[in-house]
Amino acid sequence: MNVGRPPIYCASMSDRILGNNDAASWEAIYQADDAGWDIGAAAPPFCDLLVAAPAWLRPGRMLVPGCGAGHDAAAFAAAGFAVTAMDFAPTAVRLTREKGIHVVESNFLQPPAALTGAFDYVLEHTCFCAIPVCDRPRYVAAARRVLKPGGLLIGLFYRFDPADVNGPPFALSEEDLRTAFEPEFEILELQSPARSHGKRQGRERFLRMRVTT
Numbered sequence: 001m002n003v004g005r006p007p008i009y010c011a012s013m014s015d016r017i018l019g020n021n022d023a024a025s026w027e028a029i030y031q032a033d034d035a036g037w038d039i040g041a042a043a044p045p046f047c048d049l050l051v052a053a054p055a056w057l058r059p060g061r062m063l064v065p066g067c068g069a070g071h072d073a074a075a076f077a078a079a080g081f082a083v084t085a086m087d088f089a090p091t092a093v094r095l096t097r098e099k100g101i102h103v104v105e106s107n108f109l110q111p112p113a114a115l116t117g118a119f120d121y122v123l124e125h126t127c128f129c130a131i132p133v134c135d136r137p138r139y140v141a142a143a144r145r146v147l148k149p150g151g152l153l154i155g156l157f158y159r160f161d162p163a164d165v166n167g168p169p170f171a172l173s174e175e176d177l178r179t180a181f182e183p184e185f186e187i188l189e190l191q192s193p194a195r196s197h198g199k200r201q202g203r204e205r206f207l208r209m210r211v212t213t
């Protein structure tokens, strides 16, 4: 994934902080038809989750930040969830809208005030690993802000190779996840999915986290 612009550098953080967080750079990737992350369908662990239908997963309002082409958003909408997708790249917004999904064109790190406390779920999939490491606290704050009390952040967190510091996607370990999300979220489930797409096997974790009060 080449985002094509100079990286943002946050001098107060460690060296795992090179990145890019502007819509134009992501849009350029779509325009160049280079969205290598797009697997063309909902992520296999999400499909398995919807089939398994655990007791905690009941249709409700769901926000899908960094929705890309909207495959995951469409799968959960088809399963009865009231889905709002979000992306700041216009082409991602268009591709998701074409699937009949309600989409907000916005930077997730600054979610519109109207979305405050609006959702039962936030669904993550290769958005967190796209956020510059220094902005991870802003992702966590945004997820907290849009969730209802007791709401769940569920998703697939990608890239478990801490030795590789370049991104996006940025390196991410289980320790990084705990550092980023606790204590704002209580981690209820953290596991390697039984089935992942292609080369993602072993390189993603499924998490279920509840926002703390």
Ligand SMILES: C[S@@+](CC[C@H](N)C(=O)[O-])C[C@H]1O[C@@H](n2cnc3c(N)ncnc32)[C@H](O)[C@@H]1O
Binding pocket: 021, 026, 027, 037, 038, 039, 065, 066, 067, 068, 069, 086, 087, 088, 089, 092, 106, 107, 108, 109, 125, 126, 127, 130, 131
């Ligand atoms: C690696 S892609 C993943 C897309 C989709 N979730 C998937 O798995 O196919 C990351 C997506 O997040 C979007 N994105 C990155 N940072 C964002 C931000 N701060 N706010 C909204 N969208 C963002 C990008 O435009 C891109 O569509």
